[in-house]
Amino acid sequence: MIRVVLPQHLRTLARVGGEVTIEVNGPVSQRSILDALEKSYPVLRGTIRDHVTLERRPFLRFFACAEDWSHEAPDALLPKEISSGAEPFLIIGAIAGG
Amino acid sequence: MSKVRVLVGTRKGAFILSADGKREKWDVSGPHFAGWEIYHMKGSPANPDRIYVSQTSGWFGQIIQRSDDGGKTWHQPGADPAQPPAPGTAVGVSNKFVYDASAETGKPLTTHQWYDGTQHPWEFKRVWHVEPSLTEPDSVYAGIEDAALFRSADGGQTWKELPGLRGSDTGPRWQPGAGGMCLHTILLDPSDPMRMFIAISAAGAFRTDDGGKSWKPINRGLKSQYIPDPNAEVGHCVHRIAQHRSRPKTLFMQKHWDVMRTDDAGDNWREISGDLPTDFGFVIDVHAHEPETVYVVPIKSDSEHFPLDGKLRVYRSRTGGNEWEPLTKGLPQSNCFVNVLRDAMAVDSLDSCGVYFGTTGGQVYASSDAGNNWAPIVHDLPAVLSVEVQTLP
Numbered sequence: 001m002i003r004v005v006l007p008q009h010l011r012t013l014a015r016v017g018g019e020v021t022i023e024v025n026g027p028v029s030q031r032s033i034l035d036a037l038e039k040s041y042p043v044l045r046g047t048i049r050d051h052v053t054l055e056r057r058p059f060l061r062f063f064a065c066a067e068d069w070s071h072e073a074p075d076a077l078l079p080k081e082i083s084s085g086a087e088p089f090l091i092i093g094a095i096a097g098g
Numbered sequence: 099m100s101k102v103r104v105l106v107g108t109r110k111g112a113f114i115l116s117a118d119g120k121r122e123k124w125d126v127s128g129p130h131f132a133g134w135e136i137y138h139m140k141g142s143p144a145n146p147d148r149i150y151v152s153q154t155s156g157w158f159g160q161i162i163q164r165s166d167d168g169g170k171t172w173h174q175p176g177a178d179p180a181q182p183p184a185p186g187t188a189v190g191v192s193n194k195f196v197y198d199a200s201a202e203t204g205k206p207l208t209t210h211q212w213y214d215g216t217q218h219p220w221e222f223k224r225v226w227h228v229e230p231s232l233t234e235p236d237s238v239y240a241g242i243e244d245a246a247l248f249r250s251a252d253g254g255q256t257w258k259e260l261p262g263l264r265g266s267d268t269g270p271r272w273q274p275g276a277g278g279m280c281l282h283t284i285l286l287d288p289s290d291p292m293r294m295f296i297a298i299s300a301a302g303a304f305r306t307d308d309g310g311k312s313w314k315p316i317n318r319g320l321k322s323q324y325i326p327d328p329n330a331e332v333g334h335c336v337h338r339i340a341q342h343r344s345r346p347k348t349l350f351m352q353k354h355w356d357v358m359r360t361d362d363a364g365d366n367w368r369e370i371s372g373d374l375p376t377d378f379g380f381v382i383d384v385h386a387h388e389p390e391t392v393y394v395v396p397i398k399s400d401s402e403h404f405p406l407d408g409k410l411r412v413y414r415s416r417t418g419g420n421e422w423e424p425l426t427k428g429l430p431q432s433n434c435f436v437n438v439l440r441d442a443m444a445v446d447s448l449d450s451c452g453v454y455f456g457t458t459g460g461q462v463y464a465s466s467d468a469g470n471n472w473a474p475i476v477h478d479l480p481a482v483l484s485v486e487v488q489t490l491p
Contacts, residue, residue: 009133009158013174043174046193047158059157093157 002033003088007060010048010091014041019088028083030062031074048091063090102446103168103488104454105149106462107136110480112151114169117475119448121466124475130172131163138227138441138484141168145235146488150254152225152240160193160224162240162254175254192254195222195242198261207264210244211273220244220264227441229284233291241281245272245298247310260310263296268315268332275300275335275354282440283339287346295349295364300335303351305364316364320353337380338440342389350392350419352382352440357394359419370419375406381443385468386451390418393445393453393469395438404435412455414469428472429463436461441484448489456482 001021011017022036031054038045049056054074056062061070065079065087081087104115111129130136134153142148151163151172163172175192197220198204212218223243231237236253246264248257263269272279280299287293292309295316302317320334327333335354342348351358351367355378358367371377376396385391392415398406405411410429413422436459446452453469456462460479465472 007157009155013158013161042191043161043177045191046160050159051191051194052196057157057159 001085002028002036002082003085004033004037005088005090006044007091007093009093010044013043013047016041021085024083027075028078029075030069030072030078030089033078033082033089059094061092061094063092100448101490102448102452103141103146103490104444104462104464104475105139105141105169105484105486105488106456106479106482107139107151107441107484108456108460108480108482109135112136112139112153113476113479115462115475121448121452121464126476127169129480130169131161134161135224136483137224138486140228140230140486141488142230142235142238143232144230146490148230148235148253150228150230150238152228154224160195160222162192162225162228164254175250175252176256191256195225195240195248195257196259197222197246197264198259200261203261203265204259207261207269209270210279211271213274217270220246223278226280226282227284229286232286232288239284239286239294241284241296243278243280244274245279245281245301247281247284247296249310262306262311263304263313266304266313266315268301271332272298272301273333283336285339285341285349288343289346293346293363295339295341297336297339297351299337300333300354302332302334303336303339303349303364316360317367318365319360319367319369320358321356321369322354324354338382340382340384340392342384345389348389348418350382350384352379352394354378354400357382357419370415372415372420372422374413374422379438380440381438381455383443383445383453385453386445386447387449388416388451388468391416391468392419393443394422395443395455397437403437408433408435410434410436410457412453412465412469412472425465425469425472427470428465428474434459439483441486442482444485444487446487446489452487454485454487456485458482 100119106113111132113128116125137152139151147168149165153161209217225240227241229239240248247260283297285295297303304313325333337352347363357371359370360367379397409431412425436457443455451468453465458481461477462475
């Protein structure tokens with residue numbers, strides 16, 4: 001079981017609370033988490049990464065175990081604390097604007 | 099008694115303002131989609147309870163929302179309005195706007211002109227305008243940035259580009275204005291289902307006579323001193339076009355500078371700025387029952403986006419242009435420095451025509467007597483991006 005924390009606007013869109021849980025089969029990476037997340041919550045498609053290129057949207061960042069993974073390879077394996085569910089995978093919106 | 103429903107898109111959410119035909123007491127609903135930019139929302143003429151919304155965000159991209167009950171509840175098209183999305187259901191593509199890149203129709207549509215004159219790939223940014231079909235509730239058009247026209251035939255669940263517009267041979271010469279290269283105006287001809295008009299900043303106006311397969315620029319007569327060739331076929335910064343249903347070949351245009359008119363469906367334009375104190379502005383609209391009565395809100399200049407002399411004045415022409423009268427009763431006449439953006443004016447179709455507009459200061463003003471008298475419905479909303487009105491039985 002993987003825990004994922006979404007930014008507030010995406011929680012509203014997906015009609016979920018502060019944290020969601022998903023199942024990932026196989027290696028746990030940013031890509032596999034996002035694939036599973038979008039499969040469970042299709043309304044999130046296009047809101048975290050581009051529909052076509054699947055690139056991270058510019059004003060979003062991905063954190064795991066207090067480390068910024070945004071520029072790591074999408075298939076790089078995440079820490080075991082993420083795959084075990086001990087720590088959540090954080091999707092964070094940049095703090096900017098009014 | 100008839101009712102009106104004013105649909106207001108703002109920088110931080112959507113609001114619905116409702117009143118009976120007297121238009122004196124207003125019920126305010128919102129914010130819907132709080133925190134998101136609502137570029138535009140519009141009801142279907144064929145089913146007024148069907149409302150389409152463009153919800154967008156610099157962080158999270160584009161969302162299309164839909165209501166089937168007049169704005170009481172909302173959902174992304176394709177999702178069950180009553181249930182959270184279930185795993186594996188075929189939703190999640192209602193916000194997917196992908197340019198046509200097919201070999202048959204999309205092959206030449208690769209780049210447009212960038213600010214520095216170089217060629218730049220088309221990149222989807224947001225939906226500026228949604229235009230529901232006049233006859234089919236499930237059919238709706240979307241004008242997007244970077245400029246292109248999309249259509250959904252399934253109530254907004256899926257979208258497909260009408261590539262003939264970008265594929266008209268002028269596409270590579272289109273260039274963004276300061277606000278981006280947006281397709282912001284879509285007019286459906288009520289007398290001819292095959293004819294549409296669209297406008298793009300800063301490419302100009304275009305028309306199709308074959309249901310969107312092919313398009314031609316209709317900018318003859320426009321003069322823009324700020325571009326290398328003031329009479330160019332494309333490159334004009336059209337801000338808004340309006341039309342009266344009874345005279346679909348007559349169009350009124352607020353250009354970057356100049357208020358213009360055509361009586362031959364855009365083949366030829368002529369200036370009707372006349373005695374306006376400044377002919378820069380964004381909005382333009384036509385009285386619901388008087389096709390020669392036109393409204394604009396003059397703005398000081400393209401570098402000072404606020405009313406001249408701090409006086410918020412709507413100007414009305416009852417002669418189809420050239421002679422204009424200021425409408426000021428109920429509008430602030432000192433220290434007013436708001437803007438009125440291009441999609442932020444609308445008229446209702448009650449016997450005594452109502453006129454509405456929203457400002458970047460968060461006011462929505464209404465006149466129930468064709469502009470003679472004004473009063474704010476609300477005055478502290480986020481900056482208003484768009485205003486539409488539904489006249490309901």
